Amino acid sequence: MAHRRRRVRPWYRRHHRPRGGAGYRGGPRTRGYNDPDMLQVGNGPDSAQSQHEPTDIERPLSDVENRTHFAFWCLLGAPLFVGTDLTGLSQDLLDLLTNERLLAIDQDPLGLQGTPDRRDPTREVWSKRLDDAAVALWNRGEEQAEIRTHVDETSVPTAGERYSVLDCWTGEQWESFGELSATVEPRDTAVFRVTPT
Numbered sequence: 688m689a690h691r692r693r694r695v696r697p698w699y700r701r702h703h704r705p706r707g708g709a710g711y712r713g714g715p716r717t718r719g720y721n722d723p724d725m726l727q728v729g730n731g732p733d734s735a736q737s738q739h740e741p742t743d744i745e746r747p748l749s750d751v752e753n754r755t756h757f758a759f760w761c762l763l764g765a766p767l768f769v770g771t772d773l774t775g776l777s778q779d780l781l782d783l784l785t786n787e788r789l790l791a792i793d794q795d796p797l798g799l800q801g802t803p804d805r806r807d808p809t810r811e812v813w814s815k816r817l818d819d820a821a822v823a824l825w826n827r828g829e830e831q832a833e834i835r836t837h838v839d840e841t842s843v844p845t846a847g848e849r850y851s852v853l854d855c856w857t858g859e860q861w862e863s864f865g866e867l868s869a870t871v872e873p874r875d876t877a878v879f880r881v882t883p884t
Contacts, residue, residue: 725770751875761793762801788855814841819882826871847883
C-alpha cells in the first residue's frame with residue numbers, strides 16, 4: 688500500500704492566526720475542549736515524525752515559534768500531545784514542554800479557553816480566565832515590537848487596584864496598576880499570569 692505524501696506547511700503559515708476555536712469557548716459547560724492537533728515542537732525535516740510518515744516539512748520551528756506554539760496550545764486549553772521523539776529533544780525544548788507555569792494555564796480546572804482581546808495587523812492580545820487570568824502579547828510581525836494593554840481590556844478580574852504579574856517564561860514577578868507591556872521579538876509571545884492583590 689503506497690503512502691500518500693502529506694504536505695506540512697511551515698508553522699507561521701499554518702498558524703498565522705491561531706483560530707483554533709477562537710470563536711468557540713470549550714470547557715465543562717459545553718462538555719468539550721479544543722483540540723488543535725498535536726504539538727509540532729521538536730518536529731522538522733530530520734525529526735522522527737518525518738522519518739516515520741511521509742511529510743514535506745521545510746524547516747523546524749525556530750525557538751520563538753516553539754514558544755508561541757506551546758503558549759497558544761496552553762491558552763486554548765488544548766490536550767498537549769507531543770508529536771515528536773522525546774529522546775531526541777534538546778534540553779531547551781524539554782524545558783519548554785515542562786514549563787510548570789504554562790502547564791498550569793493549560794490544565795486550569797475552570798477549563799475555559801483563551802480568547803483574543805485585540806487583533807492588529809502584526810500584534811495580538813489574548814487572555815484566558817483562570818482563578819485569576821493569563822494574558823498573552825503576540826508579535827506576529829517581522830520586527831521587535833512593544834505591545835501594551837490594560838487589564839480592563841482583558842479577561843483579568845478587575846476587583847483590585849493593584850495586580851501581581853508573573854512572567855510565565857522567566858518566573859520574574861512584579862506589581863502593576865493594571866498596565867501590561869512587553870518588548871516582544873518577532874513571532875514570539877510574552878505570557879503573564881495576572882492576579883488582583
